[in-house]
Amino acid sequence: MRLTVIGTGYLGATHAACMAELGHDVLGVDIDPDKIASLRSGRLPFYEPGLQELLDRHIATGRLRFTTSYEEAAAFARVHFSCVGTPQSRGSDAADLTYVDAVIDALAPHLTGPALVVGKSTVPVGTADRLAARLAALAPAGAGAELAWNPEFLREGFAVRDTLRPDRLVLGVRSDRAEALLREVYAPVLATGIPLITADFPTAELVKTAANAFLATKISFINAMAEVCEATGADVSVLATAIGHDERIGARFLRAGVGFGGGCLPKDIRAFAARAEELGTGRSLAFLKEVDAVNLRRRDRVVDLTRRLCAGDPAGARVAVLGAAFKPDSDDIRDSPALDIAVRLHLDGADVTVYDPQAMDNARKTHPLLGYALSAEEAVVDADVVLHLTEWREFRDLDPAALASRVRARRIVDGRGALDADRWMAAGWDFHALGRPARSSAGTAVRAE
Structure with a gap:
């Protein structure tokens, strides 16, 4: 089939390349000429x-092209x-x-024959109904x-796999024709036995927002338990393992840490709660405000813990921050807990040095006053405290014995609950993790006064 993908940011560029991988002829559309020029030359902006391999392959095959013209897009597919x-x-x-509105306003006047516009963005429930009427009126x-709604469920770091x-x-559809077209688009995917759910517009819109709200709630739940564990001396990692064996709960996303960030979960749960208020059902989602608050408090906890490890005043202390992206396998720094913590410690007067395997350029552009290193080993030189804040495999595989000779003080805060505490303590480190008793290299509990 011939398809267009309008918007060539993270979602759009991924969807376009993956649709070409499925065998379709794809035209990517964006109003940003610099972005289009970059993609035409095979350069991803993230x-x-x-x-990158899919982009290179299908630019070469001719299945994937890019334009700034809505008129060309309407004629193409x-x-x-x-x-x-x-x-x-x-x-x-x-x-x-x-x-979202701008796409309809720009594309619709060029639709002179039958066409299907498929929304993939995360939108407040009720948006699709409004856009469908606007599309028919302007085309x-x-x-x-026609309009259809096909919400995306991409996880950064797994977006290609999640699309293919x-x-x-x-599929949120209103006609057999719309469903048939989308079944044809996704025929190679459906042939593998992937479950297909057809729904009305409001349900299709709510699937994505409800999924994000549930995930955010599960993450904040275990972080709320970490707060209780810190007050009682309990160990949240053991607690999570125990409750995760309950098949009604499950073990995934029960790792306590600095919480979620990025361009989706924080803004999506806030928008969901705001939409509920507009609909007169605000009490139904009032808990999402506490989910948000718990999430942000975990950043406060890391900042406070770092201050205490610096004898109450981080001014002049050297702090190494391992991580800048909001999650591993991404260079996305939007609402990154790691950078938020780094900036706050910098404002406290600490000498902060950041290292991330992929997000360095983005971090430098937005936070030029922070220090940056070319490796984890360089970042920790003369550090008084090391903070592990993005769960890259590279950081989990670090040799704590080798790092021990580089730091000024062997203190590490595992803000992701992902490091092997015994391994670090065996190398002489005082180990701190959220929701777990702090332990010294001698295996005894320690306090960060």
């Missing part, structure tokens, strides 16, 4: 494992995926739908220009 962002609005928790094809081998496909 890091995502496996995506009858199925158009809208993959633009829905950031948090300035001054409120609601989603900003400016870019010369009238009712022949998703755990489910959700």
Whole structure:
């Protein structure tokens, strides 16, 4: 099939390349000429494992091209995926739908024949109904220009796999024609037995927001338990293991740490709660405000713990921060807990040095006053405290004995609960992890006064 993908950011560029991998002819569309020029030359504006290879392959095959012209897009295909962002609005928790609306306004006047516009963005429930009416009103094809909603479920670091081998496909459709077209688009995926759920527009919209809300709640739940563990001397890692064996709960996403960040979960749960208020059902999602608050408090906890490890005053202390991206296998620093903590310690007067395997350029652009190193080994030189804040495999594989000779004081805070405490303590480190009793190299409990 011929498809267009409108918006070539993280979601759009990934979807375009993956649709080409499925065998379709794809035209990527964006109003940013610099971004289009970069993609045409085979340069991705972000890091995502496996995506560069797909981009290179399908630019070479001719299945993947890019343009800034909506007129060209309308003439090229009858199925158009809208993959633009829905950031948090300035001054409120609601989603900003400016870019979603702009796609309809720019594309619809060029749709002179039957067409299907497929929304993939995360939007407040009720958006699709409104856009469908706007599309039909603006398109010369009238009712022949239909809308469908096909929410994305990409995880950064796994986006290619999640597109080509998703755990489910959700189609919000209003006609057999729309469903048939989308079944044709995803035929290679459906042939592998992937579950397909067809739904009305409101349900399709709610699937993504509900999934994100549930995930955020599970993460904040174990972090709330970490707060209780810290007050009682219990160990949240053992607690998580025990409750994770309950098949009603499950073990995934029960690792206590500095919490979630990125461009999705924080703004999506806030937008969901804001939409519930608009619908008069605010009490139903009031708990999401506490989910958000618990998440942000874990950053406070790392900052406070670091201050105490620096005898109450980090001014002049050297702090090594391992991680800048909000999660591993990504260079995305949006709402990154690691950088938030690094900046706050810098403002306290600490000499902060950051290292991340992929996010260094992005971090430097947004936070030029922080120090940066070319490796973890360089970052920890003369450090008084080392903070592990992004769970890269590279950091889990570090040799604590080798690092011990580089630091000024052997103190590490595992903000992700991912390091082997016994291994670090055997190398002489005082080990601190959120929700777990701090332990010295001698195996005894220690206090960060």
